[in-house]
Amino acid sequence: MLQRSAAVYGASLSQSATEKGQKYNLQQVAIRNRFPPWAPHIRNEILPQKTLPTRLFSRSSVTFFVINAQNCWQTAHRPPSTMNQLGRYLDMGVLKGRGRGNMHRAIRAIAQSTAILGGLVLTALIVLTCVSILGRTISTLAHAPFLETTVQGFATWLQQSGVGSVNGDFELLEAGVAFAIFAFLPICQLHGAHATVDVFTNFLPQRINRYLIAFWECVLAAVIVLITWRLFAGLQSKYAYGETTFLLQFPVWWAYAASFAAAIVASVVAVYCAIMRVSSALTGRGSTHAIGGSTQ
The missing domain is CATH 1.10.8 (Helicase, Ruva Protein; domain 3)
Known part of the structure; x- marks a missing residue:
């Protein structure tokens, strides 16, 4: 029963x-x-x-x-909390679901392409520097007194061959290194590869660390955007005055334009990372590690 x-x-x-x-x-x-x-x-x-x-x-x-x-x-x-709702609304659209995955893949592809281009430029600069140093060393050796007295014919041939440093190597080095720095910023920002000191923050709760990371991510994004804006102002100034380099006589605004293009990519990636960090802090989801390692 x-x-x-x-x-x-x-x-x-x-x-x-x-x-x-x-x-x-x-x-x-x-x-x-x-x-x-x-x-x-x-x-x-x-x-x-x-x-x-x-x-x-x-x-x-x-x-x-x-x-x-x-x-x-x-x-x-x-009902969800207000901060959680704000984080979700901030995370919507292209930053959520399939749209967020596509956006992340596009950002990562642009950052990687810019880094590869910067790496190629930097490799070319290294080769240029090595060739210039080798030529300068040979030129110095050709004018050495002991070589002129012992093997005068060989010393004369080296001097007449015109071996020496690459003309305008310092100017090319300045322009190329400036572009490489801005070209490496996007991938560095995406993977969180900036130098950080976390001696004290390691003892803080994960939620507080999320807010700290989001705050500094926003500050760094603002600094990168500010640098990009001032770089564009310098580009306009160099283009208006038609300033050229001393030895190679190429327009200085060419170097500014290359650096400005890389800085635009760095600004886009920095703003994207800042939005993702703020969303992670408000919703309490996601990792405190690098953004570039996942597409979710």
């Missing part, structure tokens, strides 16, 4: 929970239809699908079922 009463009571609870779950799911569908069809990830983020359990596993689990159904119902109707 007691088992039969428990079974009837469990069945009534199961039917009641099923009706509540169906009613809740209908409410979810009605609310989801208010969002535009082109943003399914927004609907899934703001209104996650949560259904109530509708199966009574056994006659002896009536109490567990009632508690589980009540917890699920309260969790589904618990």
Whole structure:
């Protein structure tokens, strides 16, 4: 008799929970239809699908079922915090779901391409420097007194061959290194490769570290954007006056233009990283490590 009463009571609870779950799911569908069809990830983020359990596993689990159904119902109707909502709205659009993955891949591709170009330029500068130093050394050796006295013919041939340092190597080095620095900034920003001192912050909770990282990420992004703006002002000035280098006589604004192009990429990546860090701090999701290692 007691088992039969428990079974009837469990069945009534199961039917009641099923009706509540169906009613809740209908409410979810009605609310989801208010969002535009082109943003399914927004609907899934703001209104996650949560259904109530509708199966009574056994006659002896009536109490567990009632508690589980009540917890699920309260969790589904618990309003998110204001900071969490702000982080989610900041994370929406191109920065969430499939759009966020595409955006991250595009940012990473641009940063990697710029870094590869900067690496090629830097490699060419290294070769240029080595050739210039070797030529300068040979030229110095050709004019050495002991070589002129011992092998005068060879010394005269070296002097007449015109071996020496590369003309304008310092000017090329200045322009190339400036471009390489700005070209490496995006990949460095994306992977969080800047020099940091975390002796004290290691003892802080992860939530506080997220806010600290987001703050300094925003500061660094603002500094990079400021440098890019002033670099553009210098580009306009050099172009207007037509200033050229002393030895090679090439326009100085060429170097400014190359550095400005790399600085634009650095600014875009810096702003993207700042948005991601702020979103991670507000929502409490994501890692405190580099952004460039994941696409989620």
